Amino acid sequence: MAITGIGSGLDIQGMVAALVNAEAAPKTAQLNRLEKATTTKFSALGQFRSALSDFQKTVKDLNSASLFEKRTATSGKTDIFTVSADTKAVAGSYSVQVYSLAQSSKVALQGFTDPTSSLGAGELEISFGGDAPLKINVTDEASGLAGIRDAINAAGKEKGLSATIVNDPSGAGGARLVLSSTKSGVGNDISVAVSRGGAELQKLAFPPPAFDTTDPLAPKVITQAADAKFAIDGIQMSSKSNAVADAIDGVTLTLKGAQPQEELDNANTISLTVGEDRAGVKTSLKSFVDGYNKLMTTVGSLTKVTAVGGDSGQPLTGGLVGDASVRSFMTGIRGDLGNPVGSGGLKILSDLGISTQRDGTLKIDDTKLDKVLADNFGQLSSFLTGDGGLMAKLEKTLEPYTKSDGIIDSRTKGLQNTLDSVDDQREALTRRVGKLETRLLDQFNRMDTLIGQMSGTSDYLAGVLGSLPGVVKQSK
Known part of the structure; x- marks a missing residue:
């Protein structure tokens, strides 16, 4: 709502606002244009740096000699054994036979017709390998089978020994403790000695001097600890564990099952093949190509000019159109990809089989790449990795743009300073136009007061003159 001058009848508030806006408008428009252009470039540089960082990670992953040292290992029958290989493994083929697996010990102790009865307090010593016997304290309060089971499980949890209670539904075999060990291999059988306790607790001793096979309550060996038996290239071998890591240098076999006796009788073998990880290298090369193409797509969108509304329309431009940093980077990376590397058969x-297309992206010829992987695998490593390899050249080109305080980081900080400056200039403009508004309002209000006073004086004089004798009043 406009405020009208009391003395003059003028819209003083409106007049002052128009003058203030006329003073502020050019500077405001200038700051808006500067802020928009700076924000657009700030955002575009952020996208550019993000794309460069993603591509740089792909380049670093490929610039690794260990990638070419990885080995694949294949089993002819994975239900008999699986296999893995590390960088120490040498490519080759082997013939394997698996006769038996390594087993851990499992025993059933003496059976009791009344599983709830107390066996009395005392101490058990359980041996199940090379470690010192596991001592189990049996208290009066927990001297039944359940209490002894719980004490064994608590003490043996971290050592690979466990206990459970098995009940014979017919009652003939009673209830008994069954002990299981996780330690496989000859010499790791479970034995139980009762170092302290009465006659009932002594019945848990295992093995006793002799087994009474006719007594359904007698202790039993369920499985005996045994070594795995197998052969590699006809050489007979054994292992306490089913994970065999020291038979072939750099190769670990995990035995899963024994071969059927018929196969063993016929001397049937299972193949084990160790080779170079060509598939892994090919996957890394494809990731490199995908990463480069993604980078080129991002650069293309940031430097694209799109016509709008025919010849007279204002074109839409990407945030980095004509940007010197982008031009410099593109020149560098194209030079890296186009210039020869090294002196071997692989130079570019x-x-x-990786070529540049018309739009600047890369494309893989799988047939040609597969042939290189098969015929020149060793040379491929020297072409891509090492100080003189292609990936090292690309990393050197990328680093100035992606590192802290690098080209993009410095430019981003400069743009942020510009945005901060815009905010400061807006605040200064606000203060200046505020002072101008105050001054104009004061001037116009004083003018309005003066006009009001003059109008009042004029009316007074007109009244006095009109009342003088001989003055003819004009009819209204």
Whole structure:
């Protein structure tokens, strides 16, 4: 709502606002344009740096000699054994036979017709390998089978020994403790000695001097600890564990099952093959190509100019159109990809079957790449990795743009300073136009007061003159 001058009848508030807006408008428009352009470039540089960082990670992953040292290992029958290999493994083929698996010990102790009765307090010593016997304290309060089971499980949890209670539904075999060990291999059988306790507790001793096979309550061996038996290239071997890590250098076999006796009788063998991890290298190369193409797509969108509304329309431009940093980077990376590396048979990416398309992206010829992986695997490593390899050159080109306080980081900080400056200039403009508004309002209000006074004086004089004798009053 406009405020009208009392003395003059003028819209003083409106007049002052118009003058203030006229003073502020050019500077405001300038700051808005500067802020928009700076924000657009700030955002575009952030996208550019993010794309460069993603591509840089792909380049670093490929610039690793260990990638070419990885080995694959294949089992001819994974239900008999599986296999893995590390960088120490040498490519080759082997013939394997598996006769038996390594077993751990499992025993059933003396059976009791009344599982709830107390066996009395005392101490058990359980041996199940090379460690010192596991001592189990049996208290009066927990001297039944359940209490002894719980004491064994608590003490043996971290050592690979467990106990459970098995009940014979017919009652003939009673209830008994069954002890299981996780330690496989000859010499790791479970034995139980009662170092302290009465006659009932002594019945848990295992093995006793002799087993009475006719007594259904007699203790029993369920499985005996045994070594795995197998052969590699006809050489007979054994292992306390089913995970065999020291038979072939750099190769670990995990035995899963024994071969059927018929196969063993016929001397049937299972193949074990160790080879170079060519599939892994190919996957890394494809990731490199995908990463490069993603980078080129991002750069293309940030430097694209799109016509709008025909010749007269204002074109839409990407945030980094004509940007010197982008031009410099593109020149560098294209030079890296196009210039020869080393002196071997592989010098440029096209020798691998990776070529540049018209839109600047890369494309893989799988047939050509597979041939290189098969015929020149060792040379491929020297072409891609090491100080003189292609990936090292790309990393050197990328680093100035992605590192802290690098090219993009410095430019981003400069743009942020510009945005801060815009905020400061807006605050200064607000203060200046505020002072201008105050001054104009004061001037116009004083003018309005003066006009009011003059109008009052004029009316007074007109009244006095009109009342003088001889003055003819005009009819209204």
